[in-house]
Amino acid sequence: MLEHHDAIACVKLVPIFQQLDHETVSAVADLVQERHVKKGEFVFMAGDHADSLIIMAHGQVKVTQSSASGREQLIRLLQTGDFDGESVLFEDTERQTSAEALTDTQICLITREDFQKLIKQSPTVAINMLNALGKRVSELEAQAAATLTTSVGERLANYLVETSSELDTDDFDLPLQKKDLALYLGTSPETISRKLKQFSTSGLISQRGRNHIKLNDIDGLMMVEN
C-alpha cells in the first residue's frame, strides 16, 4: 500500500500523467516502479538494455555520452518532473548514454510494454506525451541554434539566469561542479573560472566560497556578449 502511495506521488508529479481521471491515475500507479539512487551512483549506464521510461520524482541526474573520439559530453541535466528514455520506448535498443545521480534521487520507472498498453488505452496520455516530446524538440532546436551562434560568456550567463529562475532565488550554490558545467556548456573548466571572475569584476555577480553565487544584475547578465 505504501508502494502504491509513493507511486501515485510519482505519477502526479509528471506532466505526461496530468489531467487523467482518478481511475487512470491509479491504474498508472500500479504499473510504475519506484527506485532510489544515491548521489554518485548510476541510474543506468551505456550498454544497459533499455526497456523503461525514467521519470524524475526528485533529485538531479546528469546524462552523458562519450563520443567516438573518447570525449565525454554532458547531454542533459534531468530535474524533478523530467523524463528520459522516450526515444527508446518504441524500439529495442541499448542505452547510448550513462546517467549519474548528482544528488540523492528518486525515480519512477515504467516498462516499454506497460507504457505502450497505456497509450492504447488512454489517448490523453498519448497526447500529453506528444506534447512533452514536442516541447523537448523545440527546446533542443533552440539550444542547438544558441550553441552555434553564441559565445561561452553568453551561454554561461544564460545558464546562471536560468538556474536562478529554476531555484527561485538569485543567491544559490551551483548545482554542478565546474567540470560538469564545462561539459554542459561545451567549454573547459578554466574558461568557466575566467568568465565567472570577469562577471564578478564587472559587478554582475558575487562569488563566495567554492561555488556559491549571487546574481546582482540579471538584466546585465542577459546582455553579456563575451
Add this chain to the structure above:
Amino acid sequence: MLEHHDAIACVKLVPIFQQLDHETVSAVADLVQERHVKKGEFVFMAGDHADSLIIMAHGQVKVTQSSASGREQLIRLLQTGDFDGESVLFEDTERQTSAEALTDTQICLITREDFQKLIKQSPTVAINMLNALGKRVSELEAQAAATLTTSVGERLANYLVETSSELDTDDFDLPLQKKDLALYLGTSPETISRKLKQFSTSGLISQRGRNHIKLNDIDGLMMVEN
C-alpha cells in the same frame, strides 16, 4: 478524386502513417491537404498562425530562425518524408521560424484539430508519431553533442558524407548555397570555402564549377579532424 489520389501518395510517403490499414489510410487522406510551393517561395513565415502539421512529400525546405541579436540561424533542412510543426500541434502559437523552399516542393498539410482526432481514433498513428519524435530527439541530442565537441572541418566532412548518402551518389551538386551551408554548420562561408579547398588539395574530394562536388574518399572524410 485526383486530389484524394495525390493525398494518398502523400500519406504513404510518411513514416508516421505507416502500418495503417487501408481504411485508415483513406480516412487520413481525406483530412490531408496538398500544396505546391515553388523554389524561393515561403512555406510559412515567422509570425504566421501555426495550426497545421507539414509533411514533406517532395523537395527541400530550409527552416530558419532569427535570434534576438538579429542573426539568422538555419535550424533545419526538411527533406522528403520529414515533417515539421509537431511542437505546435498541441498548443496554439505563432510560428517562431520561417521555411523557404530551396527546390520546387510538394507538401501535405493536416490541421491540428484533424490530427488530434486522428490520434484519438488510431493508437497506431499515436505510436508512430511518438516514435518519430523520439528519433528526432535522439538525433538532436547527438547533433548538439557533436556541435559542442567537433571542429568545422569534421562537421563539413560529415555533412558531405550524409548528403551523398541521402542523394545516393558520390557525385552531386550542393543543395545549399555556401551561405546557407555556413549557417547550418555554424560557421562562415569563407571557412567553408577554405575547408573544401583543403579537402580538394588532400584528394578527399573534387570540385567542379560553382558547387559541384565529387567524393573521392569517403572513409578519409569520416576521419577528418580539422
Add this chain to the structure above:
DNA sequence: CAACCGACTTGATTTACGTCAAGTTGAATT
C-alpha cells in the same frame, strides 16, 4: 556580347578559447 551583380574565393589580421602547467583552496578525514 557586354556589363552587371550576387555568390564565392583568397589573403591579412584579430580574437576567443582550448590546452598545458604550476600553483592554491577548502572540504573531508583522521
Add this chain to the structure above:
DNA sequence: AATTCAACTTGACGTAAATCAAGTCGGTTG
C-alpha cells in the same frame, strides 16, 4: 588542528576560425 586530495584558479601560450577587405567568377539581363 594537521593532513590530504580533488577541484579549482591563474598564467602563458598556441591555434582554429571569425572578421575585414579586396578581388574573381559565372550566370543573368538587356
